[in-house]
Amino acid sequence: MLNVESLVLTVTDPDTGQSTEILHGNSFALGAGESLGLVGESGSGKSMTLKCILGIEPSGARVAGSITLDGTDLLSAGGEELRRIRANDLALIAQNPHGSLNPVLPVGRFLVEGMSDARSLPAAEARTRAADLLRQVGITDTERVLRSYPHQLSGGMLQRVVIAGAMSGEPKLLLADEPTTALDVTTQAEVVAILDEKRRQHGLSMIYVTHDLDLAAAICDRLAVMKDGEILEIGTPEEIRDRPKTDYTRALMSARPQLYPEGRSAPALDDEAHASTEDRA
């Protein structure tokens, strides 16, 4: 479905005119309904890869290679075509939910306009559907939330609203850029659970960018380990965990904080990893 081939991103400093290659010819493919975890340390090019797919690479950047979504070339798409692809096929869940919403408008407007402005659903219908979507992400007092302003809601609540917004267009591909980093730990678990459940329910493909190897292993079918703008290896969580191909991956594995030492990982991870294996079986 999504095909990324030898993606190269070059950024030119506007002052010095010096060019830096940020992504060095990465390739990966993603099937329908599949989820891929992009893991790696800060600055490894995870988010930049997402930005290239969305067409929001920084100004002065040059993208080479090819990115196709169901045969449509995303790199050459522009203007109205790109707008339609973004509205119908792609959805982004960003790191900080407070940033994703206009501070002076009620959050209901965010959900409604995604449907009525971007995908021309009648406004009244969009409003009913907005409440519906909120119930789906576990928000019960939908009327109050729809009328609230972003500063009146917690981060976890807002991220649910953003997830609801992402689901509203029934996109083909969900791009999650560290969606839980800005949340506290208990909320993180809830938000990830909701995101994972919704994704499976609707059979969406997802690229999940995170630092958290365990988290990615729990919710992704395959992991891609990135370092310095390069994908070192791609494999199932089990392959990565049990038979890492590169020293870097091995180092990354051993760098995980261990709640339970002696080489055992936390029981919660085992359970979840187990569950996700069962889902696939």
Added chain:
Amino acid sequence: MTTQKPAREPGTGTRAQNTIAVQLLRKHRNDVPVSGWRLLSRRLGPVGVGSLVVIALVVLMAILAPVIAPYDPYAGGVTARHEAWSLAHLMGTDQSGRDILSRIIWGARTSLIGPAIVAVVTAVLATLLALTAVWFGGRVDALISRVLDILFAFPNMLLAILAVAIFGPSMLTASLALAIGFVPYSARVIRSVALRERNLPYVASARLQGISGFLITVRHILPNVRTQILTGMTINFGYAMIELAALSFLGLGVQPPTPDWGLMVSNGQASLQQGYWEQSIFAGLAIVITVAAFGYVGEQLGGRRAAGRIR
């Protein structure tokens, strides 16, 4: 979350509950907009509310001129020239024997309409230009900004006098010319605020939802710059009133015998030298009070926001 919590005022709970958390809540409650009027009065402060009352009175005076003016502002007579202030003529009469108070009341109309035209036309043009520049960015932004820079180079008065020279003296000509002169100041402020807003992540997130640039500008960026627009209008109103009065004083704006404060200051000038101070001083006072009121309200709206105390 699902059940309705009983509404309880902070501070009425048990002592354990009345802790820092409650005080924080109370502080937070104050931040939530209560009603338009309470928010406005908090922004303006007592002097600001007083200024607002003055503005309301002046506007009311203009609207009710036919009812409250004791005399016809055009009627006079040589026998009644330069009468001192008395119970019959509270502010005396002018060089043509017309009641000064009545002319000040009627003059509020012409003196307010001009600045209102300037404020509205300036706000519309400046907002259009600023938002266009910010949304398209790059060359469009550069072009609009440079044109505004060029416009900056012309003193407003000069533009107005030029317009009057071409189209003939009238209040409308002078107001429109002045509005064009005011545009760069307002546009620059609105552009800078809109630019900051445009670079916030929520705009990118709206774009990624597939919302068109036009809708993002109108629905997201515009509401975020409305305070600046309103503040600009209030401050421009005051400046416009002074400059239009000056134009009328020079004989390039409102034409006699129409009652107008600027014109009255000018007319009273000759009488002033003969010791009849009433006309110039009262008309001048009317201008000063109105301009000060508008200026203060504008400063409070803009200044408080800039200080970050109220968002």
